[in-house]
Amino acid sequence: xxxxxxxxxxxxxxxxxxxxxxxxxxCFLGTIIGALPGxxxxxxxxxxxxxxxxxxxxxxxxLILLTSVYYGAMYGGRxxxxxxxxPGDEPALMTTxxxxxxxxxxxxxxxxxxxxLASFVGxxxxxxxxxxxxxxxxxxxxxxxxxEYFALFVLAFATLxxxxxxxxxxxxxxxxxxxxxxxxxxxxxxxxxxxxxxxxHLYDGIxxxxxxxxxxALSEVFIFLEHxxxxxxxxxxxxxxxxxxxxxxxxxxxxxMGRSTILGFIAxxxxxxxxxxxxxxxxxxxxxxxxxxxxFGKGDPRGVAAxxxxxxxxxxxxxxxxxxxxxPGSGTTAVLLAMLLALNITPGPLLFQQNPDVVWGLIAALFxxxxxxxxxxxxxxxxxxxxxxxxTRYLMPAVAMISFVGIYGISGxxxxxVVMVAFGVIGWVLRKLDVPLVPIILGVxxxxxxxxxxxxxxxxxxxxxxxxxxxxxxIALWSFAIIGFVLPLIVGxxxxxxxxxxxxxxxxxxx
Amino acid sequence: MxxxxxxVFGLLLAGFYLWQASVIELSFISDPFGPRAFPYxxxxxxxxxxxxxxxxxxxxxxxxxxxxxxxxxxxxxxMIAYAMFLKDYGFVACTTVAAAYLSWRLGARPVSAAIAGxxxxxxxxxIFHLVLxxxxxxxxxxx
Numbered sequence: 001x002x003x004x005x006x007x008x009x010x011x012x013x014x015x016x017x018x019x020x021x022x023x024x025x026x027c028f029l030g031t032i033i034g035a036l037p038g039x040x041x042x043x044x045x046x047x048x049x050x051x052x053x054x055x056x057x058x059x060x061x062x063l064i065l066l067t068s069v070y071y072g073a074m075y076g077g078r079x080x081x082x083x084x085x086x087p088g089d090e091p092a093l094m095t096t097x098x099x100x101x102x103x104x105x106x107x108x109x110x111x112x113x114x115x116x117l118a119s120f121v122g123x124x125x126x127x128x129x130x131x132x133x134x135x136x137x138x139x140x141x142x143x144x145x146x147x148e149y150f151a152l153f154v155l156a157f158a159t160l161x162x163x164x165x166x167x168x169x170x171x172x173x174x175x176x177x178x179x180x181x182x183x184x185x186x187x188x189x190x191x192x193x194x195x196x197x198x199x200x201h202l203y204d205g206i207x208x209x210x211x212x213x214x215x216x217a218l219s220e221v222f223i224f225l226e227h228x229x230x231x232x233x234x235x236x237x238x239x240x241x242x243x244x245x246x247x248x249x250x251x252x253x254x255x256x257m258g259r260s261t262i263l264g265f266i267a268x269x270x271x272x273x274x275x276x277x278x279x280x281x282x283x284x285x286x287x288x289x290x291x292x293x294x295x296f297g298k299g300d301p302r303g304v305a306a307x308x309x310x311x312x313x314x315x316x317x318x319x320x321x322x323x324x325x326x327x328p329g330s331g332t333t334a335v336l337l338a339m340l341l342a343l344n345i346t347p348g349p350l351l352f353q354q355n356p357d358v359v360w361g362l363i364a365a366l367f368x369x370x371x372x373x374x375x376x377x378x379x380x381x382x383x384x385x386x387x388x389x390x391x392t393r394y395l396m397p398a399v400a401m402i403s404f405v406g407i408y409g410i411s412g413x414x415x416x417x418v419v420m421v422a423f424g425v426i427g428w429v430l431r432k433l434d435v436p437l438v439p440i441i442l443g444v445x446x447x448x449x450x451x452x453x454x455x456x457x458x459x460x461x462x463x464x465x466x467x468x469x470x471x472x473x474x475i476a477l478w479s480f481a482i483i484g485f486v487l488p489l490i491v492g493x494x495x496x497x498x499x500x501x502x503x504x505x506x507x508x509x510x511x
Numbered sequence: 512m513x514x515x516x517x518x519v520f521g522l523l524l525a526g527f528y529l530w531q532a533s534v535i536e537l538s539f540i541s542d543p544f545g546p547r548a549f550p551y552x553x554x555x556x557x558x559x560x561x562x563x564x565x566x567x568x569x570x571x572x573x574x575x576x577x578x579x580x581x582x583x584x585x586x587x588x589x590m591i592a593y594a595m596f597l598k599d600y601g602f603v604a605c606t607t608v609a610a611a612y613l614s615w616r617l618g619a620r621p622v623s624a625a626i627a628g629x630x631x632x633x634x635x636x637x638i639f640h641l642v643l644x645x646x647x648x649x650x651x652x653x654x
Contacts, residue, residue, distance in 0.1 A: 051645070055645065166569075167564075169567070170564060172560040173561060173564065176557035177557065183549065183553065187546040190538040190541050190546050191538060192535060192537070192538050192546055193536075194550065195528075222583050222587075224617060225579075225586050225616060228618055393617035393618045393624075396614075397613035397614045397627065397628070397631055398610070398635075400590070400613060401606050401609065404597075404606075408647070417593075418591055421590045421591050425587050428583065433514065433572060434569060450549075451549040455544045458543050458544040459543060459544070
């Protein structure tokens with residue numbers, strides 16, 4: 001088969017000594033980043049992009065490093081959920097519901113082992129889903145013209161705003177703000193400066209990495225300053241116990257893992273949903289299906305397995321639209337897109353044709369990373385537990401300083417650093433006002449492409465607006481966009497995690 | 512109330528953005544769409560979204576007490592000062608001060624905050640500059 005042959009080539013790319021080492025380092029760092037409260041997949045990867053970029057790594061190794069961090073962070077988030085009842089990142093929120101009661105009942109080791117295994121099952125099969133689904137999507141994407149691409153971008157914003165946000169108006173505001181930021185600088189088609197107010201630094205536009213690191217990483221530091229999370233180390237000496245799950249428990253949780261993997265993968269592929277929604281849907285579904293004795297929420301191993309398999313499967317599923325169409329559906333994949341753009345790679349159907357080594361090398365690296373994570377997470381879990389003991393008063397200054405180092409490394413410009421601090425403050429204010437940050441990032445990233453496709457479509461058709469709705473494909477995309485934005489308003493709030501309404505979402509990592 | 516202020520601010524921002532879009536110079540060569548049209552669309556979306564927020568505000572967020580706001584303002588000022596002085600005094604010195612300040616404000620005792628500042632600055636310098644070869648700001652003392 002074609003796909004399997006490409007995958008084999010991918011393994012040939014990934015199985016070099018350097019790439020294996022990078023995957024190992026990435027998995028290790030990622031697990032730590034995921035485990036640390038306040039750092040999650042999106043801001044962790046955001047801090048590391050400028051570093052990978054300035055270190056001058058070529059595209060494939062850099063991608064392998066950062067996606068390993070991404071997968072690792074998804075594994076790591078569960079550790080603090082289970083031991084401390086504090087989700088290490090938002091997707092791990094549902095894991096606290098049964099994980100913490102298990103830990104309190106002296107089953108911390110079993111909970112960690114089951115969740116590690118569930119993470120592996122979810123991520124492993126989702127990567128297989130990616131292998132087979134992405135090439136199919138590429139075939140569809142090859143039919144897209146500029147008008148369809150424009151509609152696709154609108155679809156991405158609409159569903160992100162409609163499904164994943166609490167307030168659609170604020171999501172629309174955020175998207176427009178991001179797109180507006182992307183229009184700053186010299187217009188690529190006519191060469192006239194826009195919104196630069198005569199400031200030379202603005203002629204190049206605002207670097208999306210500056211915006212991302214400011215909004216995601218620095219705003220986190222401000223959140224911690226606001227709450228001054230000083231000494232919250234009371235019951236931290238949690239006993240981990242044995243980390244080998246009893247076979248009986250594994251067998252009991254396997255069906256839950258299987259169902260959750262499928263649900264999570266679908267949630268991940270859909271635009272607008274991400275890992276958080278994947279874990280939420282998996283947990284609620286599993287609870288409805290198999291909670292006969294009311295054990296869910298009191299330390300049922302299936303309640304640990306379901307959300308972990310769900311969020312890791314969703315993390316893999318979210319890579320499908322990101323790689324095949326170049327349109328991310330969630331915060332973390334938006335950050336991964338930023339990484340690709342920083343490396344001068346434009347994802348989409350052409351990537352699969354022109355740089356198959358990058359795509360398949362990356363996918364092979366995901367398989368390898370998964371095995372490494374499983375191997376690392378079962379025996380080394382007590383090492384990662386120790387990481388949780390680093391107090392935020394030492395951790396957060398280090399995070400802030402590493403952010404500065406990364407951005408300074410790209411341009412060496414004081415102006416960029418000041419803009420980054422400004423984004424940090426803006427990010428903090430917007431979080432307080434419950435304005436989602438992900439649409440802003442998506443706008444900054446996609447604005448240029450969106451405008452280019454719109455103008456290309458207009459140039460082809462001599463400025464005839466109706467041509468935007470000329471093909472069936474375009475009409476279908478527009479309809480989905482409208483449905484995705486409007487339907488959640490009408491149907492109410494069934495689709496959305498109820499728990500996300502709690503103030504915990506304010507300080508949480510987007511996605 | 513916060514959301515209403517936010518909505519008004521958003522409308523002002525949209526107005527300013529649209530005005531700035533309308534004064535973009537046009538080049539003598541142009542595509543049929545031109546450089547102004549896309550910003551116009553964005554400006555209109557921004558205005559509509561702000562108007563809706565103004566119309567239907569969410570529940571009031573929990574704003575911190577004034578002292579906390581002041582804290583955040585000062586921290587932002589320290590970070591900007593850090594950016595400004597980075598090239599004059601070099602990476603290690605500036606980072607020590609900034610990291611120590613942040614650590615102190617996050618609840619560390621002054622002495623341990625100072626030690627943390629030095630440790631973070633030297634740690635980053637060793638890992639990123641000496642081991643990984645990243646270029647960091649050089650001060651008058653060469654580090």
